[in-house]
Amino acid sequence: MLAACSWPDEPDGFQVPAVDASEALPGGATTVGLTPFASFDKLVANYPEQDKPHFFAGRALAHQPWVKAPTATDARDGLGPIYNARACLACHIRGGKSVMPDNDQTPLFGPLVRMSRVVDSEAVPVSKGVIPDPVYGDQLQTQSIALMHQLRKQTPLEIAAEGAVPPEAYAYVKWLQQSFQYPDGSEMALRKPQLDLRYAAYGDFAADTRFSLRNAPAIHGMGLLELIPQADLAALADPDDVNKDGISGRQNMAWNARSQQLEPGRFGLKANRPTMDMIVGSAFANDIGISNPLFPDQPCSPLQPVCLAQTNGNNDAGFELPDDLLQLVIDFSRNMAVPERRNLDDADVSAGRTLFYQTGCQLCHQPDYITSDSPDYPHLAGQHIWPYTDLLLHDMGPGLADGRPDFDASGSEWRTAPLWGAGLFGQVNGAGHYLHDGRARSVEEAILWHGGEAAAAQGRFIHLSASERQALIKFVESL
Ligand code: HEC
Ligand code: HEC
Incomplete structure (x- = not known):
């Protein structure tokens, strides 16, 4: 719990709560083990036996590739x-993060690029943000x-010239290397992505369009995050920093x-x-191009007529995915389990736990x-969970900013990433790639990029000391 009177410059002002037995099972009774292997797309441990076919039907829809219409x-x-991809789990591989290429010759696949213009906020449609x-x-x-x-025989520009429907562009990432020096003199290599769009097939982007690179996050424990009481999150919010x-x-x-x-x-x-319905509905429509009752449009814009003219896979109600099948994937996505903690008795892990609280993480x-x-x-319901996030937006400073507002979020705000x-x-x-754009190759790099509101903790x-830092990192890695 937050210490009532904690000041950024006084680490001792943060209270370190006593270890609670429930910390070992971060998803409460839903928590699963790591055998036979670690995965984030396992079914929660306490799922009702009679509903299991339902979960696996949803998993199949999230896993098997979608195909072009029309088919039998x-x-x-x-x-x-x-x-962007043919299936949910093609990006969220085994429910985890997507892989960020480490060179500028491999096109992005799981990570994706968001775009929007920065114009008068009055003009932003309320439903789009x-x-x-x-x-x-x-x-x-x-x-x-x-x-x-599909055959990779032509570039998007050549496909456009022949009147077929091209991909919008290919996206690549160039890594700008930099180095960070600790006060004790030791150094850490950091990297920052620079987006490189090639073969843009539909003409110029608007001059004021901003781009934001997004690595796919892991998607375990989503149903539990959805059940965190809204009042708890509202109580953690402190927009004017009153405390x-x-x-x-x-x-x-x-x-x-x-x-x-x-x-x-x-x-x-x-x-x-706001809800799992909305994130899964938007993923179907925008990532896979599957229209559904929540997001009824094809991913083509009004200025992409060849795209709009393609045959769709709509049913009689006008959707490629009806509500009952959408619901199966939403239920699957709500019931992917959180794994158990590791190394709880390790001396470094318990020292790191204390430091986690003392540094104000x-x-x-x-x-x-x-x-x-x-x-x-x-x-x-009623589970004691340990996700390590307030699900709130924080200004993380210019180093992490994408300059692209989204609803009320500013161009430098991000939601606190869960650490389970x-x-x-x-x-x-x-895919051991951390932060929204996968730039960090370790927990340590991720912490070093923390700025803005997190600058004091960073x-x-x-x-x-170097050994204390390693202990704190080991604690985070045990979550
Ligand atoms: C092309 C890769 C890709 C595909 C396909 C994809 N996702 Fe995602 N997913 C992402 C990315 C990237 C984000 C982060 C998006 C953002 O916030 O800008 C994300 C975010 C999410 C989140 C939010 C997680 C959180 O922590 O809030 C969920 C849940 C999710 N996806 C589920 C799905 C489901 C279900 C499907 C299939 C219907 C799907 N995704 C398809 C890449 C993908
Ligand atoms: C002011 C709020 C704030 C504080 C304090 C803070 N963080 Fe974060 N943390 C965030 C936000 C927001 C993100 C997501 C940033 C992004 O994706 O660019 C994040 C991301 C991370 C990630 C990456 C997780 C992932 O899945 O990519 C790690 C690891 C992390 N924080 C650890 C820590 C540790 C350890 C501390 C204490 C030393 C700390 N954070 C302090 C807000 C905070």
């Missing part, structure tokens, strides 16, 4: 016409159903297409989606909650 198998067509690029929209789709793209701890978390206000109103945002790297990475009641998911499972990203699927971290 009506239920799985409608891919694209432009898209951003002003999209007029031609390319608000997400760059780097794949298309065109045969010559003067230098940290002013805010809730984003994001559009809910079901209730047709703005609601506190929880999901997405800038908390721009918990001011944003709020350790624990009790989930609220849930008539639909009684097995997820943070030591397992590499083990789950090889400052206390770098002034620890």
Whole structure:
């Protein structure tokens, strides 16, 4: 819990809570083990036996590739016409993060690029939260159903010249290397991505369009995060920093297409989606090109007529994915389990736990909650969970800023990343890449990029001794 009277310059002012037995099982009774292997797409441990076919039906829809319309198998067509990947778990491999290429010759696949224009905020449509690029929209789709793209025989520009539907562009990342020096003299190599878009096939982007590189986050424990009581998060928010701890978390206000109103945002790297319905519906429409009742449009913008003219996979109601199948994937996504803690008895891990609190990490990475009641998911309700996030927006300073507002989030605000499972990203699927754009190759690099509201905590971290820093990192990796 937050210390009532904690000052940035007084590490001793932060209280270190006694170890609680429930910390070993961060997802409460839903927590799973690491055998036979670590994965974030395992079913929660206490899932009702009779509902298991339901989970696996949703998993199949999230895992098997979608195909171009029309096909004989009506239920799985409608891919694209432009898209980023054919299936949810193609990016969130085993439910984990996506892989950020380490060279500038490998096109982005799981990570994606968001776009919007920075214009008069009055003009932002209330249901969109951003002003999209007029031609390319608000997400760059780097794949298309065109045969010559599928075969990788032509570039997007050549495909466009032949009148077929090209991918919008190919995206690559160049890494700018820099080095960080600790007060004790030791050095750490850091890298920062520079986006490189090639073969943009639909003409120029608007002059004021901003681009934001996003690595896919891990998606375990989502149903539990959704059940954190709204009042708990509202109580942690301190927009005007009344308690003067230098940290002013805010809730984003994001559009809910079901209730047709703005609601506190929880999901997405800038908390721009209020519910799992909305994040999964938008992923289908924008990432895979599968229209659904929440996001009924194809990913083509009004200025992409060849894209709009392609055959769609719509059913009689006008959607490629009906509500009942969408619901299966939402339920699957809510029930992917959080793994158990490791190395709890290690001396470094317990010393690191103390340092985590003393440096003030918990001011944003709020350790624990009790989930609220849930008539639909009684097995997820009333659990003592340890996600280490306040799900609030924080200004992280110019080093991490993307300059791209989204609903109420500014161009330098990000949602506090949950830390449960943070030591397992590499083990789950090889994608040990941290922060919103995957620039950090370790927990240590991720901490060093913390600025803005987190500058005081980062400052206390770098002034620890080398062995204390390693202990703190080992604690984070045990989560
Ligand atoms: C092209 C890769 C890609 C595909 C395909 C994809 N995602 Fe994602 N996913 C991402 C990225 C990138 C983000 C972060 C987006 C952001 O906030 O800008 C994300 C965010 C999420 C989140 C929010 C996690 C959080 O911590 O708030 C969930 C849940 C999610 N995706 C589920 C899905 C589901 C379900 C599907 C399939 C319907 C899917 N995704 C398809 C890349 C992908
Ligand atoms: C002011 C709030 C704040 C404080 C204090 C803070 N963090 Fe963070 N942390 C964030 C936000 C916001 C992000 C996401 C930033 C991004 O993606 O660019 C983040 C991301 C991270 C990540 C990357 C997780 C991932 O999955 O990519 C790690 C690791 C982390 N923090 C550890 C720490 C540690 C350790 C401390 C204490 C030394 C700390 N943080 C203090 C807000 C904070």
